[in-house]
Amino acid sequence: MLSAAARARITVVLVGARNPSNIGAAARAMQDFGFTDLRVVNEFAPPFEASQLEASRGVENPGVAAEPLTAKSAVGAADVMANARRFDALPEAIADCTLVVGTTAIGGRGLVREILSLQAAAPQMLLAALPAEARVALLFGSEKTGLTNEQLSHCEMLLTIPLFAPEGARHLSMNLGQAVAVCLYELSREGFENARELPAIHEAAATAEDRERLTQLLLDVMQATGYAKRFPANSRESVVRALTLQLGKSRDEAATWLGLFRHILRKTPTSEQ
Amino acid sequence: MLSAAARARITVVLVGARNPSNIGAAARAMQDFGFTDLRVVNEFAPPFEASQLEASRGVENPGVAAEPLTAKSAVGAADVMANARRFDALPEAIADCTLVVGTTAIGGRGLVREILSLQAAAPQMLLAALPAEARVALLFGSEKTGLTNEQLSHCEMLLTIPLFAPEGARHLSMNLGQAVAVCLYELSREGFENARELPAIHEAAATAEDRERLTQLLLDVMQATGYAKRFPANSRESVVRALTLQLGKSRDEAATWLGLFRHILRKTPTSEQ
Numbered sequence: 001m002l003s004a005a006a007r008a009r010i011t012v013v014l015v016g017a018r019n020p021s022n023i024g025a026a027a028r029a030m031q032d033f034g035f036t037d038l039r040v041v042n043e044f045a046p047p048f049e050a051s052q053l054e055a056s057r058g059v060e061n062p063g064v065a066a067e068p069l070t071a072k073s074a075v076g077a078a079d080v081m082a083n084a085r086r087f088d089a090l091p092e093a094i095a096d097c098t099l100v101v102g103t104t105a106i107g108g109r110g111l112v113r114e115i116l117s118l119q120a121a122a123p124q125m126l127l128a129a130l131p132a133e134a135r136v137a138l139l140f141g142s143e144k145t146g147l148t149n150e151q152l153s154h155c156e157m158l159l160t161i162p163l164f165a166p167e168g169a170r171h172l173s174m175n176l177g178q179a180v181a182v183c184l185y186e187l188s189r190e191g192f193e194n195a196r197e198l199p200a201i202h203e204a205a206a207t208a209e210d211r212e213r214l215t216q217l218l219l220d221v222m223q224a225t226g227y228a229k230r231f232p233a234n235s236r237e238s239v240v241r242a243l244t245l246q247l248g249k250s251r252d253e254a255a256t257w258l259g260l261f262r263h264i265l266r267k268t269p270t271s272e273q
Numbered sequence: 274m275l276s277a278a279a280r281a282r283i284t285v286v287l288v289g290a291r292n293p294s295n296i297g298a299a300a301r302a303m304q305d306f307g308f309t310d311l312r313v314v315n316e317f318a319p320p321f322e323a324s325q326l327e328a329s330r331g332v333e334n335p336g337v338a339a340e341p342l343t344a345k346s347a348v349g350a351a352d353v354m355a356n357a358r359r360f361d362a363l364p365e366a367i368a369d370c371t372l373v374v375g376t377t378a379i380g381g382r383g384l385v386r387e388i389l390s391l392q393a394a395a396p397q398m399l400l401a402a403l404p405a406e407a408r409v410a411l412l413f414g415s416e417k418t419g420l421t422n423e424q425l426s427h428c429e430m431l432l433t434i435p436l437f438a439p440e441g442a443r444h445l446s447m448n449l450g451q452a453v454a455v456c457l458y459e460l461s462r463e464g465f466e467n468a469r470e471l472p473a474i475h476e477a478a479a480t481a482e483d484r485e486r487l488t489q490l491l492l493d494v495m496q497a498t499g500y501a502k503r504f505p506a507n508s509r510e511s512v513v514r515a516l517t518l519q520l521g522k523s524r525d526e527a528a529t530w531l532g533l534f535r536h537i538l539r540k541t542p543t544s545e546q
Contacts, residue, residue: 029447162461163306164307164461174301175301177448178301181451225540227532227536230536234533243526243530247520253516259507263498264498268537
């Protein structure tokens with residue numbers, strides 16, 4: 001069984017979900033499978049607060065019919081919704097996360113990065129959630145577009161739920177609540193026995209915030225040395241973020257890279273900026 | 274491997290589903306995982322015909338907003354809905370089925386029959402669907418009550434989706450669409466013949482030689498910028514090699530790092546070497 005402690009270190013992040021009923025449905029799936037930490041990235045407060053309000057209403061006064069869609073979707077998910085947090089931007093939402101995993105439908109995005117099947121990704125996520133200081137974020141995009149390339153660039157691992165693709169199918173995507181349910185089912189499916197036997201990770205893992213700091217500093221280095229001017233295609237933020245995702249798996253190593261990049265910046269004439 | 278033919282021999286039966294949007298959501302999950310045979314047992318025609326009508330509308334005239342709930346739930350599920358059949362009573366709906374499987378939440382029903390986990394039941398269902406004349410029915414009850422004892426009595430096998438049950442939990446049940454999605458995911462989990470292959474990694478992997486070149490160049494950068502003098506422990510060759518092992522998983526990325534480090538070297542005053 002997936003221990004309650006490890007389960008609590010897996011966070012569901014809904015990025016740009018527009019429909020309160022979908023947020024409620026995701027919360028209900030979390031409740032069903034015993035996950036508790038829900039974060040919603042949305043510039044606009046209403047959808048989040050509407051679903052939160054209605055989920056709490058459902059508990060305090062279950063006989064009163066709230067706005068039917070959300071109240072139904074979030075049945076039993078009031079605890080999850082009550083603890084859910086809204087963020088204005090993705091980097092803040094994942095700042096404390098040690099592994100950031102993006103969900104994506106396959107096809108048409110021109111991604112060159114490897115996309116794991118849910119079945120292949122789940123054991124890696126469970127392993128990453130073992131250390132006490134770990135936090136694994138599982139990101140779901142908006143109902144309409146999924147995660148954008150920019151949002152995917154924050155992810156160290158990409159996964160997809162293998163869907164049936166008939167000939168000529170162009171657009172594969174799942175209902176948001178169903179996708180969350182399937183992912184959390186898979187994470188709960190085998191339990192933790194296998195993961196526990198694997199060697200423990202003793203090094204403190206770097207957080208998304210550590211890595212984002214690296215990304216920004218590396219961008220500065222590219223500017224200051226004139227590299228960005230000469231190789232603009234290699235210096236786009238999403239490309240640089242992909243580079244730094246490989247840096248500093250541990251906090252110690254991230255600190256070394258940060259120190260070196262700062263050092264380079266200090267020594268570099270900035271005339272080419 | 275679940276062949277398309279065997280998949281066509283697995284039938285989803287919704288017994289007493291009241292909400293057209295839930296029927297639409299189940300149809301969408303079926304479409305996502307490549308299942309085609311949906312049967313709805315309902316004394317009253319309206320919910321079924323409403324969801325069928327709206328699913329077909331969505332296809333014929335996608336610009337026209339139908340009743341929003343169902344139209345949304347059944348996105349991409351028009352084919353499934355168009356072929357769906359309504360029955361007045363359960364026995365008729367499952368008359369041609371060679372194995373009837375009921376889904377149920379655990380607890381409180383006083384059932385003495387064995388209930389398999391979804392994981393344990395799925396291989397038996399797949400095996401039962403192998404013969405050409407087979408038909409396996411998977412039954413889901415109404416949103417409110419689940420399958421009744423009478424309905425469960427028609428089932429040769431009972432399964433449950435293992436849910437997280439906190440202390441004192443009385444009522445465990447899933448959203449209908451989510452439950453259908455999770456069951457069909459499990460049935461498809463081992464792979465599809467027709468599933469689109471996961472994108473291959475076309476990028477050439479970096480070689481040990483590429484990485485060693487990176488190590489040496491990074492050592493040079495550390496020397497040239499004075500970092501090595503200031504942080505000697507971080508600048509030992511073995512430490513730097515550990516850092517570069519994470520760089521440039523692909524040759525393209527390794528080339529980017531090499532280019533950047535060379536650029537930095539050219540721009541850095543070498544006075545501290």
